[in-house]
Amino acid sequence: IMLKELIFGQFISGVKPQHLSSVVLHRSKRMVLDSIGVGLLGSTTDVFELALQHCQHMYAPDDISSVYGRRGTKLSPTLAAFVNGVAAHSMDFDDTWHPATHPSGAVLPALLALSERMPGNKPSGLDFLLAFNVGIEIQGRLMRFSNEARNIPKKFHPPSVVGTMGSAAACACLLSLNASQCSHALAIAASLSGAPMANAATQSKPLHIGNASRLGLEAAQLASRGLEASPLVLDAVTGVAGFSAFYEDYMPQPLTSPNGETHTFLLEEQDMGFKRFPAHLGMHWVADAAAAVHKFIVGIESNTVSPAQIQDIMLRVPHSKYINRPFPESEHQARHSFQFNACTALLDGEVTVESFSPAALRRPELLSLLSRVSVEHPHDNPANFDRMYGEVEVTLVGGDVLKGRCDTFYGHWRNPLTNESLRKKFRNNAGVVLPPENVEGLIEAVEGLDELEDCTPLLSQLQ
Secondary structure, three states: OOOHHHHHHHHHHHOOHHHOOHHHHHHHHHHHHHHHHHHHHHOOOHHHHHHHHHHHHHOOOOOOEEOOOOOOOEEOHHHHHHHHHHHHHOOOOOOEEOOOEOOHHHHHHHHHHHHHHOOOOOOOHHHHHHHHHHHHHHHHHHHOOOOHHHOOOOOEOHHHOHHHHHHHHHHHHHOOOOHHHHHHHHHHHHOOOOOEHHHOOOOOHHHHHHHHHHHHHHHHHHHHOOOOOOOOOOOOEOOEOOHHHOOOOOOOOOOOOOEOOEOOOHHHHOOOEOOOOOOOOOHHHHHHHHHHHHHHHHHHOOOOOOHHHEEEEEEEOOOOHHHOOOOOOOHHHHOOOHHHHHHHHHHHOOOOHHHHOHHHHOOHHHHHHHOOEEEEOOOOOOOOOOOOOEEEEEEEOOOOEEEEEEOOOOOOOOOOOOHHHHHHHHHHHHOOOOOHHHHHHHHHHHHOHHHOOOOHHHHHHHO
16 A cells, blocks of 8 residues: 555656646636735734744845845745745635635745745746645645544644645645655655644734745755655554644545646635635625625615614624634734624625724724624534525614525635636735736736746746
């Protein structure tokens, strides 16, 4: 029986650009564009500034790789991968897949940093996209080996586990490591993985993505220098925990190496979810349900919604402790609060980037509505991004009851953002820190990435 880790290593070293279908190319370029946009916007956050100062002050500079949103600032490749990964998740605005993880932010910063480090000719755009898709594929395959991983997490934050493995796989692919080295890169990455869910809704949660990107890159580099690790990490060995340390019901299956001209990537079968506002994915269901109630109240009573009209609010959402926060005290808690996002959408008709500003968090009318919220967890509403729904029931002072329900929000993989909507989100995000010509240059570079002989046009727009 061939060891699973070696099978994965053979896949990473054996997959070729021609195995990327037009659907996978299209979807992965959307992911690249969105991830760069949220990272650029994330470079304006306090947690990004803290991470950048840490890298600049605690380590000797090695001016090679660019930093999101900081013209003229460069770091070593591993530190650039770290801070840009932090930026990607600093506002919880990055993409989400099923089973639940944030795949792009763990992979893209590492590949950008590594590409800038490569001497001479840079990787072609197609080789860059191949490595990116390998990093996404490995994450998806590992999560499908566990039923536990299909639900909203309780123990480990998934990007800190599979994200590190995906980054290692992507970097090993871009470095053209052989099958044995790719296998060791994954095993090394497993020893650099894992962060607890208790740090969700804090400034430390973005570090999970930054570390996944950085440590996966380091794992690939260590493997390229000959460092070896256990060949059993991805196997289910009784009495010796490998990857099962993260998912107790982990049952690995073979990963078929490309046979001839064909390979079907998971991204072909399972599209990506893109967020319309910067918060935990679960918030999008309650926000859309509450926005529907807002529209109805405005239509029958007035041009605005005020607490004076509302007697009480009932939310029917999945049971998930870390996103059930009745009175959030910080922007990071607010991004992980069913109550906050429902009340914001009820008041304003939508949730936006500005909804999480200090002034918005302290609004008296918002605090008044929060005090009227109750929560129920129906048995038919599982903590699973593929099966959950959000329901908001508002009882008005006069006794009328209004109900909004969302089964699939706009941006979910079943109802994906149009290219126009995705570009609008990118322009809004990237335009905060880049001049218009760079914003449009990035859109053009990503759209035509598979046609570029080398990825310099992409890298130069970020410099």
